[in-house]
Amino acid sequence: DTAVSQTPKYLVTQMGNDKSIKCEQNLGHDTMYWYKQDSKKFLKIMFSYNNKELIINETVPNRFSPKSPDKAHLNLHINSLELGDSAVYFCASSLGGVRSDTQYFGPGTRLTVL
Amino acid sequence: GESVGLHLPTLSVQEGDNSIINCAYSNSASDYFIWYKQESGKGPQFIIDIRSNMDKRQGQRVTVLLNKTVKHLSLQIAATQPGDSAVYFCAGASDSWGKLQFGAGTQVVVTP
Incomplete structure (x- = not known):
């Protein structure tokens, strides 16, 4: 059973397009997050x-x-995609804030903008 | 602003040896820290956390040390195994909700 799932896993699209990434968690958590990880693996x-x-x-x-x-x-919707949007996007969830509850990450969505 | 960074981008360690991964932070208001492990193609996974009222915290084969004086923390992995090969991140928070600022990551490579 996948705790935090994301779709799609890979997304390749042209500059200027609009795309969405979906995230679902079946942990009963109240808090959800979106992170961006760039090519140098920096998470933000x-x-x-x-x-x-x-x-x-x-x-x-x-x-x-x-x-x-x-x-x-x-879900994360991105309009007018740019080259710099290429990254891996991670969804995560936790019961409350991260100070009190463990944060669980999804498998990531690799977005490539051409 | 908050800045959390790592000293070494890559750490090569022999199987069975202990690993030490270092992390420096710049925001003296940071009072909560987490270490994450990220295996290839997967999302980060919580390893261990520490609050600023502690200097040391131990988990299963892992120990986190926090030195607030020099704004430095480290993750020690005992008896490193091939399954420990991954990128390790430290992250810190200074706000009440726990908005995390991540460091750049250290790639740990375990050699036989």
């Missing part, structure tokens, strides 16, 4: 939702829009 928080409410919103271009239809899902 993008967004975090707790009970469907946005609690962390880092300096991310407004072309990126997270959407949480319910506590178990946090």
Whole structure:
């Protein structure tokens, strides 16, 4: 049973396109996150939702829009894709904040913008 | 701003030896730290955490040491095994929610 799942695993698209990455967790967690990992493996928080409410919103271009239809899902929509958006995007979840509860990561979505 | 970084990008260690991975941070307000392990093609996995009111914390084969004076933490892996080959990240937080700032990662390669 996959705790945190992401679809698709690989996404190859042209510059200027709009794409979405989906994330689902079956752990009953209240908090979900999106991270971006660049080619040098540097991980950076993008967004975090707790009970469907946005609690962390880092300096991310407004072309990126997270959407949480319910506590178990946090999707990431990206408009007008650029070359610099190429990265691996990780979804994660935790029961509460990371100070009190272990954060579980999904397998990642490798986005390649051509 | 917060900056968490690692001293060595790659660490080669012989199977059975102990590994030590170092991490420096710049934000003196950081008071919570986590070490993650990331195997190839997978997401990061929690290993161990430590709060700033502690100097040392031990887990199964792992020990984290925190030196707040010099803003440095390390992860020690005892009797390193081939399954320990991965990229290891330290991450720190200074806010109440625990927004993590990650270091660049250290690649650990275990040789037979």
